[in-house]
Amino acid sequence: MRRTLACALALWATSAVHAQQVQVEEFKLGNGMEFLLVPRADQPNVIAAGWLARVGSVNERPGITGISHFFEHMMFKGTNTIGTSDAEADRELNQQIAAIGERLRDMHLTTQYDRWRAGEIDDPWDPANDTQEMVTLRSHMRAAMESQRETIVKDEFDQVYTSEGGSGMNAFTSEDLTFYFINVPSNKFELWAWMESDRLSDSTFREFYSERDVVYEERRLRTESTPTGKFQEQFDSMFWMASPYNWPVIGWPTDLSSYTLAQAQEYFDTYYAPNNLVGVIVGDFDPAYIKPLIQEYFGRLERGPAAPSVVTLNVEPQAEMRMNAECDCQPQIEVRYHTVPFANEDSYALQVLASILNGRTGRLYKQLVEGKEIASSAFANSDERKYGGAFSFRAETKGDATPEQLEEAWYEIVEDLKHNPVSDHELQKVKNQSLADSYRRLQSNFFLLIQLALYEAQGEWEYINTQPMAIQRVSPRDIMDVANKYFTKTNRAVAIYERKADAPAEDPALLALDPQFRQMAKQSAERIASVNDVTVLQQMRADMEARAGEVPPQFVPAMNYIREKLDARIAELEAGE
Amino acid sequence: MRMNRAFGLTGLALGCLGALAPVAIADLPTRPEEIEYQPLEFDPPQRSDYRHELSSGVPVYMAPSSEFPLITVTFSFKGGAYLDPPNQTGLANMTGAMIRRGGTETVSADELDEQFDFLAANVSTRAGAITSTASINALKSNFDEAFALFMDMVRHPGFEPDKVELFRKEIIESMKQRNDDAQSILNMEWEMLMYGEDHFEGRQPTIETINNITIADMHAFHAMVFQPGNLIIGVTGDFDSQRMLDQLENALSGWERRSAMADPPAPTNVLEPGVYHVEKDIPQGKVYIGQRGVMRDDPDQFSLQVMNDILGGGGFTSRLVGRVRSDEGLAYSVGSRMAMPPYYPGEFRALFQSKNRTVALATKIILEEIEEIRNELVTEQELQTSKNSFIETFPRRFESRQAIVNTFIDDEWTNRPMDYWETYRANIEAVTAEDVRRAAQTHLQPEDLAILVVGKWDEIAPGDLEGRASMVEFFDGKYEELPLRDPLTLKPMKK
Incomplete structure (x- = not known):
């Protein structure tokens, strides 16, 4: 890599700007x-x-x-x-394990999927639902893995x-x-x-x-x-x-x-x-x-056939998509648009647009975090991949603001971008930062390695040299054009995240039980609550009494808990009749 | 065996031979141990070669390089969260952030941000637990202009009221999210258990302590900590050393020098051993297992480093990863660390996450490995691998000029012995298998361990489907249920 002082000095000139070039x-x-x-x-x-x-x-x-x-x-x-300390033994055990793996897989895809279809089990892949034969196979697999471990050099x-x-x-x-x-x-x-x-x-x-x-x-x-x-x-x-x-x-x-x-x-x-x-x-x-x-x-690696190409590209969306989620999270929103793949001519204007929105002097902070004071954080990102791209706006709420308010405010920002050119000052600021960053990102060997790999995989490594120059060429008109072209209703997907209301508190009687039996007791209680036929419950009650003397002492509190639930449900149903 | 690698500068010779023709596979070494390497001589940089002093006595570490037209200046001040009054926990953090965000006495916050951004200068200030920093990375071409603004900000912060209130609200919003992520619950509860709520490592801000902080308090904290009596400067990048010293001399002139901050206090809390649990409905339990450790200058420091590396610090070559991850597939990330901080005793901490049903099994394996390293000698190969790793990666500690300068600033703050780096590799080399066992026996006491679990207890407690382990096995099945705390007040919430 060669450093040229002239490049740095040219930073503020409006023409003939050069960014750092990486020699590869x-x-x-x-x-x-x-x-x-x-x-x-x-x-x-x-x-x-x-x-x-x-x-x-x-x-x-x-x-x-x-x-x-x-x-x-x-x-x-x-x-x-x-x-391995014994390649041959290792290979043999590897084959054995693989054979068991294939059989287990077949059983999952046939027996377990059938049972799942019939409603017998909730998850065909949960080992808790294994058939006896599968349990046996798994123990064989474990034994073979343990033998293999004897020759594995960890x-x-x-x-x-x-x-x-x-x-x-x-x-x-x-x-x-x-x-x-x-x-x-x-x-x-x-x-x-x-x-x-x-x-x-x-x-x-x-x-x-x-x-x-x-x-x-x-x-x-x-x-x-x-x-x-x-x-x-x-x-x-x-x-x-x-x-x-x-x-x-x-x-x-x-x-x-x-x-x-x-x-x-x-x-x-x-x-x-x-x-x-x-x-x-x-x-x-x-x-x-x-x-x-x-x-x-x-050079000793053997050339292979060319890897198959990726065929399927996305289809053009015909309608806005929306998702409403409830989670343990700050209320937030993402609005995401389909854009262009890596190194597409429009990608540079989209990147500049994201930079104009981001940072503490960017439009999102100025208008949403300050200004309207409805966001605690907000940022935009242009993500370009080999076979497609996306532009995202994400923000988290502040105080009593709602994600819907953030959405509304974002569309106002979008409308402005569509109809009014960004100021020369805003644009120049982003370009100045891009040029300074074109040096910063070369400082660490490791970071440089990662960038070259990413660019080469998605297109070509030369992007590290061409991208800073392409950013310098972006005009206010280009930014308006991409805003109009991509930020449309049918081209977007919106995710709204609301904070989940507090989950119902756990029954204290259940928490008092030995944790070993809690899950079982809880499931029994849930089952009991779902039964509407008093005679079924009475039968369960009778069965339980008949076997009361047989249960081990540590299970007694859990049994008492279940009995209480049964009695309560029976009383409830009888009262309702 | 390679034959053409034995000479000194064969690299160039080979290139001249244009030896690009494929070589028969038989020529290549059959094992990596057979490769012969040219020796790599590395002498660690000397602190004195980088150290300068301003007339006021402020130390300046400089490492110029002309590869890129950028200059970085870092001001490192001693002082941080450990100075917070308990009823104003969060003061250091707020002050540190607001110096950057609140403008100067004469430049508004908006104007300051706008100018730094337009100049493409990256400027940040923060107060950490023990040290506070202010740093600028700017282009050489406009460094003088950006640095003048930076100095105005560091010496005369504006703490603009509306920006302070905005930041206060941001802090409160992020507080609301404390219980959202199991990892953040785990960290907070662990620090409280380990250091106690009366020590700054365990103390957390609440809405009350944040609301107690006034702008006058921030000015006072700034005046106490961000001042030349408490400052070491580091400079890297494309500059002339003498000119930079003159520039710094100028920039600091007339800045009142006050007394330096005292060392942070040691925790008085005694960690109560046992199992602790916080309920959280997630499919994977998150676990810390640990106990109080020692200080950096402990006589066992090198043995402890090697011991922990073999036990769980050394990534894939460590025992915990080998057993919990590779053998059993119980966790994606598992390991241990031995924190030996300079001012007070740190901690040993093993950590992992595993699906609820195998939390007990992974815990059991970790306890077995702690017993093992206490009772049995590590193998010669483990010992050599670990020591080689410390010795061979030693140059990376100084790989960039920024790393060199940062290391020396830290060394000066913490009074690291002058010959520490010079003797480091020999000290590691001297560690024996017996030293490792003795260090483990002295500093890892299974009966002193605390085990903190965040996850879904009714799935975690019974253990794995095959019955290999359950939580009943630890501390006789006794455990303490820690209530979730209100994220704003940190008061326990009622079920």
Whole structure:
């Protein structure tokens, strides 16, 4: 990268503005794998390195949603060299476990789905509803997993890097890409080349089933136990309609419980061929030194068939969409519009528009947080992806304000943007910030690595150089045009979140019970409350008395509780007759 | 084995050979341990090489670099939330934020924001628990203009009343959300249990303490903390050192120097061991397990770092992740940390989240691992992996100039021994398996642990479907039900 003082001084000139340019050396292997090299010495001794696979949730289909992300987890599980002390025994057990996994999956999809259809069970995937045969299979699987553990070298992939000074090893999956990255000491580039090319050529996906549970926990953590997670997932799904962006990156629960080893292998074969991968390396290195290493290590990967293209684009929405949610959250609103994909010509005006709205001197803060004082926070975002885009307005209420008031106020702001050009001062401020940010975002090796990967996956890495210049060209007219073009009623989806009224308090008599029996007692009480036939209840009462002497002493308080509920319900029904 | 990696600067030589032809796979090392590396010599930077002093005695750490036309100046003041009077909890936080948001004596808040934004200068001020900062990152081309505004703001904040009231309302709105997220309930209750409500780590603002804060109080807090007797400056970016020192000398001239702040107090609270629970209807229980720890300069500090790294601090190579996550698939995130702060004893804390039914099982495994590391020696490989990791990642601590400057500012505030970084790697290297066991035995006492669970108790208590663990196993099944608190007053709510 070269720094040119002239660029900085030109910042305030209205013409001939130049942003910082990143110099990237592109390097392509015979097998089709590309590399982006950015040597920079300002942060000595460290190299940030990663590689991306051009695959994400957008490449999935119903039945395997979330597999891109799950697969990312499996890439850390080792190879025939890393992660096992006995590759052959390991392979054999892996096959055994996989076979049991396939059988269990079949039972879920046949027996359990049938039982669910018949109303016998509420959730075909809940292990509490397993048939006896499934319980047995699960215990066989556990036994095989325990035997496999004897030859597993626990998380050796991580251990090798850790003991050589690798740090920040991780990966992420989005709709459009999967990216694996780490920082290594600058003398250990070859270790990275060894480790990454090994897992790209020889992964075994061991510990598949326990990792599936880990990913389910990740879903519980990020989506199911956050204040708005589940609702945002539903809103996304509604908003994206026909587009494959309509399922979550983490995947739907059924799919998450059902992947098999064979599916993972097929996914790997389809999307992880070198011709679908791009390496990115930023930091303290000499390209002349690392290129031969890249050639030797990654050159051994075999080119595969071209990955299948994504076909389905979204359909044009024909009507406004609305969602009303009640959650444990601050009342809030999101208004979201369909826009344009990554690097589309209109995307720059949309980005500038978002910047004009954001920040403490932006229009949202000035008009909603100050001004009308109806929002405690408000922001706008333009999100451009490979196969579509969205522009969002989000705000949380303040005091007694309602989400509907926020919605109304947003439409006023939109009307203004449609009919009046933004001031030169506002526009210049955003452009000044964009230019300063074009330097700021290059300061960290690691952040630069992530940006190059994102841009390359969604379009091309050159975006890092072209985007700041495109921002400088946006005019007030462009902003009015995009506001008129995209901010229409049929093109939008609105999510209103209200705070859920307090849940009814738990019965104190129930809380006094031993927690082991609480759930059972509670369910019994609910069942009793739903029965309307006195004779059924009287029969239950009689059965209970008949067996009263047999129950273990610790169960007696729970039984007394159920008896009280029965008597109360019987009295209630008899009084009603 | 590689043959062509043995020479000093083979990198260039290889490049010249144009060795881009595919090499037979047989040539590559079969295991990563067989790779030979060129040595990487790294000497940590010396504090004295970066340290300057203004005529007033204010220390300035500088690390110039001309890679980008940006300059960052950070003012670090000693003092923060620990200085809050109990009936005005939140004063430091409000003052810290309002210095940036309330204008100056002569420039209105709106005008100040507008100017900083137009100059594309990122300016922030905040008061944390122990230190307060004011920082500016601006383009070199307009640095002088932006920095003059910054100095006016730091020295003469306006605390404009309508902006103060606006911020007060924002704080109250965010308070309303305290019970929405289980994680925030967990954090708040844990700090109260661990440090007590009479210590600043456990004390939380309420609507009452926030409403008690006046603009005069903020002026007083600012005058006490944001002043040169209490200040260390850090500068990085594209500047000339001598010119910068002159500029700072000028900027600080006539600024009254007052006395420095005392160290923060130690907690007096004694953590009551046992199981605690807060009810929240979510599909996943969130858990902390911990006890009081030690201070940074404890004689066992290096052994404790290695011990915790092997137990649960070291990510995937740690035991807790290995058993709870990889083996059993019970949690996405699980681990432990050993916080050893400089002024008072910190804490050991293990944490995880798991579906309600397996909370007990994961808890049981963590307690087993605590017993294990207390009673058995860690393996030689675990010890080496952990020590290597500390030693090999050591240069990253100083990877950017900003990181170097921040480290030295912190070192000076907390009186870290001058030879600390110089001897750090040798101190880590000296830790033995016996040291690790002794440190675990001394500082991890299973009977002193508190276990805090936020989640749905009627699903959590019975344990997993296979009957491998239930909550009855811990502390004889006794547990204390902590009521949810009113988010504004923090008074317990009635069921």
